[in-house]
Amino acid sequence: MGDDASARSIEPRAWQAVLEHLERKLLDGDLAPGDRLPGERQLATDLGVGRSSVREALRVLEVLGLIRTHAGSGPTAGAIIIATPGGGMSALMRLQVAANGFPVDDIVATRLLLEAHVAGDLAAATAPDLGAAERLLDAMDDTGLDPAEFLALDAAFHLALAEASGNQVVTATMAGLRSGIEGYALAGHARIADWAGTSARLRAEHRGVLDAIRAADATAARTRIHDHISGYYAEISPDPRLP
Amino acid sequence: MGDDASARSIEPRAWQAVLEHLERKLLDGDLAPGDRLPGERQLATDLGVGRSSVREALRVLEVLGLIRTHAGSGPTAGAIIIATPGGGMSALMRLQVAANGFPVDDIVATRLLLEAHVAGDLAAATAPDLGAAERLLDAMDDTGLDPAEFLALDAAFHLALAEASGNQVVTATMAGLRSGIEGYALAGHARIADWAGTSARLRAEHRGVLDAIRAADATAARTRIHDHISGYYAEISPDPRLP
DNA sequence: GCCGGGCCTGTGGTCAGACCACAGGGTACC
DNA sequence: GGTACCCTGTGGTCTGACCACAGGCCCGGC
Structure with missing residues (x-):
């Protein structure tokens, strides 16, 4: 050897x-x-x-x-x-999406299952560190943000939840998943007619997730984060399910 | 744009x-x-x-x-x-583990949550295609296999389940996770005193997982795959939790 | 007319050498 | 004693060259 x-x-x-x-x-x-x-x-x-x-x-x-x-x-x-897997994961996901190796639906589905798990874990934890996530939500309360800035803070919020879970693999994977569909999410905001209303709803949903975690209600945390993510993607999806 | x-x-x-x-x-x-x-x-x-x-x-x-x-x-x-994300994901995970960027525990934890989700999904699906997985289990019944061969088939079985779920992101991620801890799993088999007994148990657990999926019992499928994976890693873990 | 072997061309794979921008450290000068 | 300069070693890039390879082509033999 x-x-x-x-x-x-x-x-x-x-x-x-x-x-x-x-x-x-x-x-x-x-x-x-x-x-x-x-x-x-x-x-x-x-x-x-x-x-x-x-x-x-x-x-x-x-x-x-x-x-x-x-x-x-x-x-x-x-x-x-250095050992910062987030960057590599992001590059990988982004390029695979570009090459049609990763369908957007699969990315979203994976995000759903990972984030639901993270939220459930945090709710079950004794004293999760939600400081970073809360500060991001406070920053998102600024109504002067344009959609790109808002979505960047949104991504940071979801990532902060993953970091709070302590699992570095999940954190890096979620960073990659987000990067893979970043362009999709950005392009999709144009499809939303009432951005003010949607962003207000997203803000409220974020608070709701944190509340459920703080209340140690794992089921509610999972449900709320799931509905939050799937709701947004359903809204920006061009034609979810017509027939 | x-x-x-x-x-x-x-x-x-x-x-x-x-x-x-x-x-x-x-x-x-x-x-x-x-x-x-x-x-x-x-x-x-x-x-x-x-x-x-x-x-x-x-x-x-x-x-x-x-x-x-x-x-x-x-x-x-x-x-x-080509768009074959498995290879890239494997290289990424393997190198990050080598550089201590990904703790083995986090890899295992991520495997647990992904595979539990996959098993639950398959159990809820109407007619999942379990042919590949079953053929792999048949191949694993050969008691003449050495541990390395057995573990390779084991990896292929778990990957076949992911493929059956249809989510390419989950499939690629699981392939990467497995690659990241392949060396760990291989080195760990030496720690098992009764390999014949352990491999027999693993075979039975695999069958149990498939049975639960076929019976459309999502809860049992999730539990069984979870216990199956965590049990193996607990067995090869050098010193799970002493103090 | 058919077949086969050798050349031709274009591909990735690799190496060697050269130059550049950069940033820290030592040194000589003021 | 302080400051400006040069020196050195780093990664970053380009150029040119050569090699191994593999398919396509042409030409010769049958």
């Missing part, structure tokens, strides 16, 4: 070898969040590949949210390991 | 420009699954960037499961758009 040169002898893709090398380093604990990767030129000579191949692997890691690169010099320069 | 360059008028990263160009093409319908992308050199001259930058973008798309590249000539050569 200590020899990774033998396996690489039949490795057709150089950039994949770099990726596997770094994954191994991560699994072995040789690299951890906060650490700086060796320079691109160093990695290239160490692994016996060209710098372009190293860069392709690093690009993948960057998009996946594994590293953050910074030019220049000093302690903040170079490629630094 | 025609102008999204306003937010970031100047694009410092060339590969990102390529990515955005291709995403736009996908959203506009100029590119669809099955289509062939222009050659790397062509894209480079079209967008006014170097071929390296194009390749970095294509590498990202390949890892994310958006395209499949093939050298040579003919209709199968070049970069072809």
